[in-house]
Amino acid sequence: MQVRGATALVTGASAGIGAAVAGLLAERGAAVLVHGRDAGRTAAVADGIGGRPIVADLATAEGVDALAAAAEAVDVLVLNAGAGHAGPFVEMPADRIEELLALDLTGAIRLTRVLLPGMLARGRGRLCFVSSIAGRTGVAGEAVYAAAKAGLDAFAESLRLELAGSGVGVSVVVPAVVDTGFFESRGRPYDRRSPRPLPARAVAAAILSAVERDRAEVFVPGWTRLAPTVRALAPAAFRRLSLRYGEEVRSR
């Protein structure tokens, strides 16, 4: 798909991966709608790239509907807004569970439900969902986040099949560890040596490539595709390795 001249909405574009992909889309000649929750950060990114800021809280149904109404006709929708939560599941407050699922899963599905009919009517469009390796592997201490991302993967895969031949492509980008404010806001810094955190622009480039070439799935970095492959082919070995990682999380 030609990004030049298209209207692109990037959710969670006030920081991190979303800000990087909004910048790349603007460089390629798209009209970019820069969504964020924080008004100041959203305006700063929009000003920097010549985009239009839209502020909405996507953990609420009202926020999703307000964003969809403000965005109108969108050709490229990057569903990137998201947050994590780190810590033992039994200590997770019930309202935090609801908030995380609303933002990371149902908010993206609901926004797609509102904006997709316009793409289908125009016979062209791209949906790109930013998932996580956590949703492909499971991670101790991040059960609800991993569940939300696994749900997003299944939704996107199903939609891709359903929309085949419609002119609307569906992609999933699966980052591993990216150097953004994500870890600070989830409540635990990233302190493992591998995989090394990548710059946000590496994921942004993968998103752009997925949109332009209608790629079903892109892992960033590419070698992390091995994790779900080993999980499928040698599940016992995979779980032993995961437990070792999990113990590190549980001991915090």
Ligand SMILES: NC(=O)c1ccc[n+]([C@@H]2O[C@H](COP(=O)([O-])OP(=O)(O)OC[C@H]3O[C@@H](n4cnc5c(N)ncnc54)[C@H](OP(=O)(O)O)[C@@H]3O)[C@@H](O)[C@H]2O)c1
């Ligand atoms: N960083 C990683 O290692 C990593 C790895 C795998 C997947 N991911 C995924 O990548 C995506 C982007 O994360 P990031 O790393 O760029 O994190 P980030 O720098 O923390 O950015 C998160 C973005 O989501 C927005 N957001 C958070 N809560 C929101 C809410 N309730 N309503 C609307 N917007 C909200 C933030 O807006 P404000 O700043 O305006 O609040 C911000 O623009 C997420 O879906 C995340 O799960 C990240």
